[in-house]
Amino acid sequence: MHTDTFTGETNAEKLKVKQAREAESVGKRVLLQGWVRTRRDSKGGFSFIDLSDGSSLKGVQVIAENKLPNYESEILKCGIGSSVEVIGTIVASPAKGQLTEVKAESIKILGYSDPDKYPLQKKETSMEYLRTIAHLRTRTMTFGAVFRIRNEICRSIHNFFQSRGFMYVQTPIITSSDCEGAGQMFRVTTLDLANIPWKEGADNKREIDFEQDFFGRATSLTVSGQLEGEIFATSFGSVYTFGPTFRAENSNTTRHLAEFWMIEPEVAFCDLEGDMDLAEDFLKSIFQDVLANCADDMAFLNEKVDNTIIETLKGIVESNFERLTYTEAVEILRNSGEKFDFPVEWGIDLQTEHERYLTERKFKKPVILTDYPRGIKAFYMKLNPDGKTVRAMDVLVPKIGEIIGGSQREDDAETLESRMKECGLNPDEYWWYLDLRRYGTVPHAGFGLGLERCVQFVTGMSNIRDVIPFPRAPKSCDF
Ligand code: ATP
Ligand code: MN
Numbered sequence: 001m002h003t004d005t006f007t008g009e010t011n012a013e014k015l016k017v018k019q020a021r022e023a024e025s026v027g028k029r030v031l032l033q034g035w036v037r038t039r040r041d042s043k044g045g046f047s048f049i050d051l052s053d054g055s056s057l058k059g060v061q062v063i064a065e066n067k068l069p070n071y072e073s074e075i076l077k078c079g080i081g082s083s084v085e086v087i088g089t090i091v092a093s094p095a096k097g098q099l100t101e102v103k104a105e106s107i108k109i110l111g112y113s114d115p116d117k118y119p120l121q122k123k124e125t126s127m128e129y130l131r132t133i134a135h136l137r138t139r140t141m142t143f144g145a146v147f148r149i150r151n152e153i154c155r156s157i158h159n160f161f162q163s164r165g166f167m168y169v170q171t172p173i174i175t176s177s178d179c180e181g182a183g184q185m186f187r188v189t190t191l192d193l194a195n196i197p198w199k200e201g202a203d204n205k206r207e208i209d210f211e212q213d214f215f216g217r218a219t220s221l222t223v224s225g226q227l228e229g230e231i232f233a234t235s236f237g238s239v240y241t242f243g244p245t246f247r248a249e250n251s252n253t254t255r256h257l258a259e260f261w262m263i264e265p266e267v268a269f270c271d272l273e274g275d276m277d278l279a280e281d282f283l284k285s286i287f288q289d290v291l292a293n294c295a296d297d298m299a300f301l302n303e304k305v306d307n308t309i310i311e312t313l314k315g316i317v318e319s320n321f322e323r324l325t326y327t328e329a330v331e332i333l334r335n336s337g338e339k340f341d342f343p344v345e346w347g348i349d350l351q352t353e354h355e356r357y358l359t360e361r362k363f364k365k366p367v368i369l370t371d372y373p374r375g376i377k378a379f380y381m382k383l384n385p386d387g388k389t390v391r392a393m394d395v396l397v398p399k400i401g402e403i404i405g406g407s408q409r410e411d412d413a414e415t416l417e418s419r420m421k422e423c424g425l426n427p428d429e430y431w432w433y434l435d436l437r438r439y440g441t442v443p444h445a446g447f448g449l450g451l452e453r454c455v456q457f458v459t460g461m462s463n464i465r466d467v468i469p470f471p472r473a474p475k476s477c478d479f
Contacts, residue, residue: 022099025090030102032060032086035139036078036113047075049107051086054138057145057296061093061101062086068107075107079115081139084108127466134470134479142304145297146467149290150455156289157242157263157451160282166238166265171225173244176217177429184249185220186258189213221246224448226264227380227433230409233266233444234436240265242451250474254463255352255400257452259472266446272382272391272408275445276368279395279404280321282449283366287313290458306460312398313458315365322363325371326350326389329358336362349376355394355401367396379423380433381407383415393447400457406447413437 034053041047045066052059064075078084088104095101119133120140130137137143161168174188191197191213201207210218225241232239245262265278290298291313302310324332333344333354338361342351350369358367371389374381381390395404410416413434420427427434455467465471470479 019099023092026092026100028090030088030090032062032088032102033110034059034084036080036082036084038080039078041076047071049075049078049084049086051084052139052144054144056148057141057300058098061095061098062088062107063091063101063103064107065104068104070107070109074109077112078109079113079118081113081115081118081120083110083113085110127463131465131471132478138469141300143466145294145300146455146459146461147469148297149294149301149459150451150467152290152294153286153451153455153458154242156286157282159289160285161238161240161265164238166240167232167236169225169229169232169236169239169241170243171222171228171241173222174215174219175222176215176219177227184247185223186246186248188219188221223247224262224264226266226446226448227430229264229266229446230433230436230444233268233446234440234442237269238265238267252474254465255453255456257464257468257471257473258477260464260468261451262448263451264446264448266444268442268444270408270445271443272370272393272445275406275408275447276321276323276370276393279368279393279406279447279449280366283395283404283454284317286454287458288317291317301459301461306462309458309460316397319365321366321368321395323368323370326369326373326392327371329354329367329369332362333357347373347375352401355396356399359396359398359401364398366398369394369396374419377407379419379425380409380416382410383419391445395447397457400453403453403457404447404449406445408443408445411437411441411443413441 032051032053034051037050037052037059039047039049047064049062049064050059051062064071066072068075085108086102086104087106088102090100091103093099093101120136125140130140130143138147158168191208197209197212198206199209208218210216213219223245225243225245229239229241241262241264243261244259246259247256248258249256265282267274267278270278291310298310327346329350330344330346333340336357338357340351340353340357342348342353344354358369359365370391370393371384372392372394374383374388374390377390377392381392383390391408393406394402397403410419416437417427417434420430452464452468455461456464459467461467465473
């Protein structure tokens with residue numbers, strides 16, 4: 001059920017290769033292990049079983065003749081969802097839909113599945129319902145396609161960085177610093193919540209005594225591996241992280257998860273221009289790999305979920321992203337004549353509706369916005385000479401809005417320290433981060449790509465909860 005990669009040009013060529021490969025396989029004896037997708041019984045005295053092992057969109061058609069000793073007693077009882085082991089021979093298929101099929105010489109039922117009780121029935125397939133059976137939704141065509149594509153994206157990401165000499169670094173998941181200073185973190189504690197140790201804090205207010213906690217201080221799940229990534233970048237040059245990230249933001253949207261995966265490259269001797277070039281090359285390489293290696297899955301989703309995805313990805317791979325400053329974008333939005341829910345003025349954080357206007361209506365392609373107001377961006381972004389803006393860049397794509405957020409980092413120790421104070425952070429707690437600027441500072445830059453936003457964009461799935469195996473969101477943590 002594996003489809004090999006193919007690097008040729010046209011569909012006709014592709015088909016030729018496929019046909020040749022399948023013709024070669026005719027006559028081979030095979031062992032198949034998988035789950036029954038459908039069983040159709042023909043009056044001619046045999047059954048068709050569509051068998052899938054999840055390795056590709058298409059299953060294998062198995063022909064079970066009534067000559068088989070367990071035909072009546074077992075095969076006619078094995079319904080959708082049953083697991084079976086087939087030994088048989090590949091033969092040319094007379095029917096449409098596949099070039100070859102497997103004629104069974106024996107079929108062993110490993111596990112029955114009662115078709116009347118099987119939760120995956122054709123009538124109940126809303127995404128909301130499937131989320132409640134996340135242990136079985138992975139057997140559907142749609143989720144099969146989504147998760148094979150997610151896997152291809154992960155492979156492509158590692159390939160991209162490894163082939164360019166980036167070091168893969170594993171930054172900690174439990175942290176005592178808050179990267180964004182936004183306080184949307186999940187606490188990590190072993191304190192007895194029914195018996196919290198209190199101590200007297202400032203202004204006679206009681207405070208939790210974290211000295212008694214596991215780590216002897218307050219700790220949380222990380223919101224980003226960037227700060228630690230910078231340590232490695234200033235030793236190894238080019239590095240990237242790829243790991244889980246946690247945000248306790250109470251935003252019940254179709255684009256936010258409480259637990260998601262983030263890829264964060266960090267590059268020394270690199271400015272914002274280099275950072276944007278890297279981000280653009282990176283996304284294009286992912287999209288190219290998906291188009292080349294997941295053709296069947298993409299064609300399926302293009303038909304069933306969103307009929308623009310293939311065309312959109314092809315268009316992106318072949319053209320350049322639009323690049324403009326935040327200030328220019330604000331001008332465009334203000335002069336657009338559009339009525340936004342959130343009115344636009346210089347200094348506001350752009351909302352998804354604004355980002356979507358720019359990518360979908362104005363430029364009709366990905367847009368990189370740079371040089372945002374300092375007031376709405378994190379303390380570590382490099383201050384521009386104008387004193388008002390920072391060297392930030394966000395990559396926006398149609399439908400999703402922000403897919404990547406990045407910046408050139410502040411490399412001047414004094415400026416960084418004053419930015420920390422301005423953002424209400426205590427520089428003493430970031431002593432090691434400031435040290436990176438004190439001992440051999442270099443210009444450096446990086447960004448974060450949300451893996452699920454990327455999978456969502458590529459697959460056209462409308463809710464981010466349907467592109468991660470087991471979504472975590474406010475009031476929802478099943479499986
Ligand atoms: P947004 O404004 O969309 O909430 P952000 O600006 O808070 O995102 P960053 O801190 O810049 O996000 O994180 C880098 C990337 O991580 C984002 O561009 C996005 O792709 C992804 N991301 C951020 N928050 C989430 C989330 N809650 N769920 C899934 N992906 C996220
Ligand atoms: Mn961002």
